[in-house]
Amino acid sequence: MDLNDFAIFRMMSGKMRWLGQRQRVLAENIANADTPKYQARELKQVDFRKSGPLNAFRVQLARTHDGHIKGVGGDNEFVRQKLRKPYEVAPTGNSVVLEEQVLKVSETAGDHRLMTNLYRKHIAMFKMALGRGGGR
Numbered sequence: 260m261d262l263n264d265f266a267i268f269r270m271m272s273g274k275m276r277w278l279g280q281r282q283r284v285l286a287e288n289i290a291n292a293d294t295p296k297y298q299a300r301e302l303k304q305v306d307f308r309k310s311g312p313l314n315a316f317r318v319q320l321a322r323t324h325d326g327h328i329k330g331v332g333g334d335n336e337f338v339r340q341k342l343r344k345p346y347e348v349a350p351t352g353n354s355v356v357l358e359e360q361v362l363k364v365s366e367t368a369g370d371h372r373l374m375t376n377l378y379r380k381h382i383a384m385f386k387m388a389l390g391r392g393g394g395r
Contacts, residue, residue: 267381268378268381271374271377271378271381273305274370274374275371275374275375275378277302277305278367278370278371278374279371280302281301281302281363281367282364282367282368282371284300284301284302285360285363285364285367286364287300288300288355288360289355289357289360289361289364291353291355292353292355292357292360293353294353295351295352295353296351296352296353297352297353297354297355298353298354299354299355299356299360301363
């Protein structure tokens with residue numbers, strides 16, 4: 260039995276992949292907080308309630324130069340975008356606000372914890388329904 264046949268598990272898996280990718284983008288923003296002209300990035304929000312097949316969120320990467328290696332999707336699964344209206348921009352042109360990024364990292368970590376707990380609870384319900392263990 261594949262758990263991704265169930266919509267709830269498909270949505271949770273998609274959300275957890277999105278959260279992992281968002282954490283990576285936020286870490287890149289924080290790492291480039293002192294880089295001149297660096298523009299803070301964010302992932303485009305995805306409506307996981309409308310998730311279709313397992314690979315519904317995959318985005319084909321575009322090669323902008325012949326020397327670039329053709330991508331396969333993996334780490335760049337979701338669409339990255341520059342922030343539309345940065346909160347503030349430094350004199351060097353950098354739009355990363357560390358306080359804002361740290362708040363987003365904390366929010367993302369909380370959302371990931373929530374998804375992990377939901378996943379665990381749903382697995383426990385399946386086990387209970389199959390008579391293979393009690394809920395904790």
